[in-house]
Amino acid sequence: MDRTESLPAQTRPPGVADEDPGSVLLPGHDVPLGRYTTVRRLLPQRARRMVGAWCFVDHFGPDDVAQRPGMEVPPHPHTGLQTVTWLLDGEIVHRDSLGNVQPIRPGQLNVMTSGHGIAHSERSPASHPPLMHGVQLWVALPDPARAGAADFAHHADLPRWRTGDWDHTLLVGELGGERSPAVVHTPLVGAQLQAHGPAPATLRLRPGFEYALLAMSGRARVDGLSLEPGALLLLGAGRDRLELTAEPGSRLMLLGGEPFDEPLVMWWNFVGRSHEEVAAARDDWMAGRDRFGRVADDAAPPLPAPELPTVRLKARDRRGDLHG
Numbered sequence: 001m002d003r004t005e006s007l008p009a010q011t012r013p014p015g016v017a018d019e020d021p022g023s024v025l026l027p028g029h030d031v032p033l034g035r036y037t038t039v040r041r042l043l044p045q046r047a048r049r050m051v052g053a054w055c056f057v058d059h060f061g062p063d064d065v066a067q068r069p070g071m072e073v074p075p076h077p078h079t080g081l082q083t084v085t086w087l088l089d090g091e092i093v094h095r096d097s098l099g100n101v102q103p104i105r106p107g108q109l110n111v112m113t114s115g116h117g118i119a120h121s122e123r124s125p126a127s128h129p130p131l132m133h134g135v136q137l138w139v140a141l142p143d144p145a146r147a148g149a150a151d152f153a154h155h156a157d158l159p160r161w162r163t164g165d166w167d168h169t170l171l172v173g174e175l176g177g178e179r180s181p182a183v184v185h186t187p188l189v190g191a192q193l194q195a196h197g198p199a200p201a202t203l204r205l206r207p208g209f210e211y212a213l214l215a216m217s218g219r220a221r222v223d224g225l226s227l228e229p230g231a232l233l234l235l236g237a238g239r240d241r242l243e244l245t246a247e248p249g250s251r252l253m254l255l256g257g258e259p260f261d262e263p264l265v266m267w268w269n270f271v272g273r274s275h276e277e278v279a280a281a282r283d284d285w286m287a288g289r290d291r292f293g294r295v296a297d298d299a300a301p302p303l304p305a306p307e308l309p310t311v312r313l314k315a316r317d318r319r320g321d322l323h324g
Contacts, residue, residue, distance in 0.1 A: 023223040024048070024234040026212075033060070037071050037132070042214065042232040044266065050318035051212045051234065052257015053186040055081070055140045055266060059216060059230055061133030062089060070124025070132050075295040076303040077285045078114035080146040080264075080271035082139040084182075084190065085110040085122075086171060088216060088251060090132035096120035097293030100152045106134075109155040109171050111182045113141070117281070117291040118150035121298045135216065135253060137190065140260055140271050145185040155182055165197030165248075173257070176204070188257040195220075195246040203242045203254070210318075211235040211242070211256035218250025227252075263315035263323035268305055275313040282308060 028042040039058040043049065071092050085092070087106045094102045094110055097119040104110045112120060124132065140146075159170040159178035168175065172182045173189035180190075189209070193201060195218065205211060213222060213233045220227040222244045227233050235242070246252065265272045272278045282305045284291045295302075315323040 023225060023236055025225055025227070026232040026234055028059070028230060028232060031058075033058075033071075033073065035072055036065075036069050037063070037073075039136075040230045043212075044320075046320055048234050048318065049316060049320050050140070050260055051210045051255050052188055053140045053142070053260040054137055054188070054190075054212075054255050054257060055260075055264065055271065056136075056138035057212075057214065057232060057255070058136050059214060060135070061131065062217070063132045064130060065090070065124065065128065065132045066130035070128050071122055072124070073122040074300040074303050075119050075121045075298055076269055077117060077119045077281070077292045077305075078112070078269050079117050079281045080141050081114050082141060082184070083110070083112045083114075084137040084139060084172065085134065086137075086192070086253075087134035089129060090134065091125060091128050092122050093125055094120060094122055094152075095295050095298045096152055097295050098150060098152055099296045101297050102152070102154045104154065107156075107158075107169070109158060109182060111153050111155070111172070113145070113151040113183070115141070115145065115148040115150045117284070119292040119295050119302070121295050121300065123298075133216070135214070137255070138271070139184065139186075139188065140262075140264055141185055142260070142262060146271070151183075153182065155180075157181075164201070165195060165199040166201045167194040167196065168192070169194075175254075186257060186260060189254065191254045192216075193252045193254060195248055195250045197248055198245070200243055200245045205239045205242055205256070207238050207240050208258060209256040210237060210259055211239065211254065213242075213244070214253040214255065216251045216253055218247045218252075220244050220246035220250055220252055260318055263317045265313050265315050267308075267313055273315060278313055279308060
C-alpha cells in the first residue's frame with residue numbers, strides 16, 4: 001500500500017515515563033489510500049513508532065463496497081520491509097514485479113519481502129464481495145535481508161486451534177507451541193484471536209518481546225481498558241502473560257516481537273537507514289530503473305513519489321528519538 005507518513009499528537013497519558021509506557025491506547029487517525037479506501041493508521045505514532053519489527057499498522061473497513069470499486073492502489077515501490085496482508089472480508093488481487101498475480105481472501109495470508117526493491121499493486125477484482133475489511137502491516141527488515149532479493153509468498157494453510165471460547169490463527173512467528181510457515185527475519189508474532197463466548201483468554205507471552213493488541217471487530221477489555229474497533233493497545237514491557245475478555249464474535253490481532261534497535265528512516269513506501277538511501281530509492285523509482293521492475297498484468301501508470309521534504313530526513317529509533 002502507498003503511505004505518506006503523518007504523525008498525530010502525543011497520546012501517552014500524563015505521568016507515564018518514556019522508558020516504560022505501561023498500557024497505552026493508540027486510537028489512530030484516518031489516511032486516504034488510493035481513490036476509494038481510507039485506512040486507520042495505528043503505527044507509527046509519537047507514543048511509539050514500532051512494536052518489535054512491526055513498523056506500520058493500517059486497519060481498513062468494514063466498508064460497504066457493493067456499488068464501489070473497492071481497493072484500487074496502482075503500482076508503487078517498496079524497499080527495506082515486508083508487507084503482511086490479512087483480510088476479514090473481501091478480496092484483493094496482488095500483482096508484483098516478480099510476476100506474481102495472487103488473489104487473497106479471508107483466512108489467507110500474503111507476505112511480500114521487498115529486499116532491495118520491489119513494486120506491486122493491490123486491487124479488488126471487478127466482481128468482488130460487498131464488504132472490505134482487513135489489515136496491512138509492515139515489518140522492518142534487518143541487515144542483510146533489507147539489501148537482499150525480493151520475494152512473495154501466499155499462505156492458505158496456517159496454524160489454527162481453539163482454547164476454551166477462543167479461536168487462534170497464527171499468521172507469523174510462534175505462539176502456543178505452534179509455528180507459522182511464513183518467513184520472517186526477526187523474532188516476531190502476529191496472531192488473530194476470535195472470541196466465541198464470554199470466557200476470558202489467557203495467552204503466554206515472551207517477557208523479552210514488545211506487544212500490542214488491535215481490535216479489528218467487536219470490543220475487548222484488557223488491563224481495565226476498553227478496546228474499541230480500530231484502536232491499538234500498546235502493552236507494557238516484561239509481560240509473561242496476557243488476560244483479556246471480549247464480546248462474542250470479536251476479532252483481535254496480537255502483534256509482538258523483540259525490540260528492533262536499528263534507527264530507521266521511514267518515508268513514503270521506503271524503509272531505510274539514511275536520507276541518502278531513501279532519496280536514491282525515490283530517484284530509482286521515478287527514473288523507471290530496473291531496481292523495481294514492472295508490475296505483472298497491470299497496465300496502470302505507476303504511482304509517482306511525492307517530493308522529498310526540504311529538510312533532511314533523520315533516522316528515529318522505535319521510541320521516536322532522533323539519530324544522526
